[in-house]
Amino acid sequence: xTSFEFTEPLRRDPYRIGRGHGAHAAGPRHGEGGPASKxxxxxxxxxxxxxxxxxxxxxFFAAFAVLRDATAGGPSGANLFDIPNVAIETGCLLLSSxxxxxxxxxxxxxxxxxxxxxxxxxxxxxATFILFEVKEFAGxxxxxxxxxxxxxxxxxxxxVGCHGAHVTAGLLWLLTMMAQIYxxxxxxxxxxxxxxxxLFWHALDIIWVALFTVVYLxxxxx
Amino acid sequence: MGAGASVNAVFGTATSIIAVGTGVKxxxxxxxxxxxxxxxxxxxxxxxxxxxxxxxxxxxxxxxxVPPADFLLHNSMFLVAHFHNVIIGGVLFGAFAGLTYWFxxxxxxxxxxxxxxxxxxxxxxxFYVTFVPLxxxxxxxxxxxxxxxxxxxxxxxxxxxxxxxxxxxxGAVCQVVQLVVSIRRRDELRDVxxxxxxxxxxxxxxxSPPPTFNFAVLPQVKDDEPYWTIKQRAREQxxxxxxxxxxxxxxxxxxxxxxxxAFFATLxxxxxxxxxxxxxxxxxxxxxxxxxxxxxxDEDEYMIPAAEVARIDRxxxxxxxxxxxxxxxxxx
Numbered sequence: 001x002t003s004f005e006f007t008e009p010l011r012r013d014p015y016r017i018g019r020g021h022g023a024h025a026a027g028p029r030h031g032e033g034g035p036a037s038k039x040x041x042x043x044x045x046x047x048x049x050x051x052x053x054x055x056x057x058x059x060f061f062a063a064f065a066v067l068r069d070a071t072a073g074g075p076s077g078a079n080l081f082d083i084p085n086v087a088i089e090t091g092c093l094l095l096s097s098x099x100x101x102x103x104x105x106x107x108x109x110x111x112x113x114x115x116x117x118x119x120x121x122x123x124x125x126x127a128t129f130i131l132f133e134v135k136e137f138a139g140x141x142x143x144x145x146x147x148x149x150x151x152x153x154x155x156x157x158x159x160v161g162c163h164g165a166h167v168t169a170g171l172l173w174l175l176t177m178m179a180q181i182y183x184x185x186x187x188x189x190x191x192x193x194x195x196x197x198x199l200f201w202h203a204l205d206i207i208w209v210a211l212f213t214v215v216y217l218x219x220x221x222x
Numbered sequence: 223m224g225a226g227a228s229v230n231a232v233f234g235t236a237t238s239i240i241a242v243g244t245g246v247k248x249x250x251x252x253x254x255x256x257x258x259x260x261x262x263x264x265x266x267x268x269x270x271x272x273x274x275x276x277x278x279x280x281x282x283x284x285x286x287x288v289p290p291a292d293f294l295l296h297n298s299m300f301l302v303a304h305f306h307n308v309i310i311g312g313v314l315f316g317a318f319a320g321l322t323y324w325f326x327x328x329x330x331x332x333x334x335x336x337x338x339x340x341x342x343x344x345x346x347x348x349f350y351v352t353f354v355p356l357x358x359x360x361x362x363x364x365x366x367x368x369x370x371x372x373x374x375x376x377x378x379x380x381x382x383x384x385x386x387x388x389x390x391x392x393g394a395v396c397q398v399v400q401l402v403v404s405i406r407r408r409d410e411l412r413d414v415x416x417x418x419x420x421x422x423x424x425x426x427x428x429x430s431p432p433p434t435f436n437f438a439v440l441p442q443v444k445d446d447e448p449y450w451t452i453k454q455r456a457r458e459q460x461x462x463x464x465x466x467x468x469x470x471x472x473x474x475x476x477x478x479x480x481x482x483x484a485f486f487a488t489l490x491x492x493x494x495x496x497x498x499x500x501x502x503x504x505x506x507x508x509x510x511x512x513x514x515x516x517x518x519x520d521e522d523e524y525m526i527p528a529a530e531v532a533r534i535d536r537x538x539x540x541x542x543x544x545x546x547x548x549x550x551x552x553x554x
Binding site for chain 2: 172176180184189193
């Protein structure tokens, strides 16, 4: 901190925007304060990606909301949705988010065995979720309620399937993360990558909560 | 439009709301120039042409925000003229202003001014000669996308618009010629200091084209125009800032991963559409394998040594010292 900052009138930058945390950053000094730490930069970049992903999901949500009653004489959500089944699915995903949080704690504590354990449970919950979803989709198609049946079902398969594709990609990423920790240990760049993974996994959970409410709970009432 | 009262109300309201924000931006641009010493170089011409044309396009847009007027003007040549007014004035002219302005920063040499100005005037005049008659034809009832028509009252306006297209095309030719001429004369047009326009913002503190690390030393930003402050002080004291202490700079390694992943993902998307399942699998495995190979790198950064940073910055400081010693422009 230079004397300049004390003599600066407060009104110009009362919250000292852009003058924080840099001084604590590791790495070569690069001017006063230095750049933000890599953890901050990587996390920020990944948040921007997640927000863009959520923007995409919100358009699918909007499409579903508009097309919910466009059943073209076919079955509606009330006829099709098996709420107890979806409730188990939801439970799996929520629990997997919790165990993903445990994996984060294990990473903070550098406890490899806890990390592998928590990640394995996360994977199993996630895989169970996907299994239930695939069974639901297969059942719908078998009874003639596939994505081509009506605009409602097109919107349903697009929205729910897009989330399922994200979870599937997340499962692959999860296995890759475990392999990386195994092969390379708790290295700084691997930890930053794990931070992104856990953000991704929690974001999928948040989207599912909205999806469960809007698609299944509200859809089953109609 | 004929889509019902509620849709008309939503579109009308949304269009009016857009007009508010756009109006504020136009005042921003005018107040940015207000009180300044405006030089009519090519980028400035494009920028002023953009503000004027975009404003006119915006005003005809406000007319279209009124549902009863929109009901009549929908699908007419008035609408065609309006959106070309906004797209050409608002996107194209603005993009050309930016292109001409930052070209030397990206490529290390300026674009030829004479051909640039010719391109601007042809495009600017050609634009109005083309689209103002189309507004009038629209008000006379001409709809868009007509294969043929036999209404004599529209002919003069359509013919004038056709002549306008010829003028606009001359502008486009000038743009191409400008680029060719500039590339051939690039040694004369070389931007040696990195600050060809006597700019105020920080990108002009770097050499042109900038080195991979952009700034040899991260600039300290303490006021609205840090580079201008630095430059004015240099002019007052007739010497550059003292040489900074150089440090090695850490840079991410280049990687083709994004391109390769996108290639496999495109294959997969194509195969999904056409139900070619073996190709879906190939695309998915290829994209994931590329991702894993990328994630497995042990060294994803490299250091540019302090000596190399110093060499690049000193060369640029030398060019700037030379320019400062021959500077004859206004002083603070």
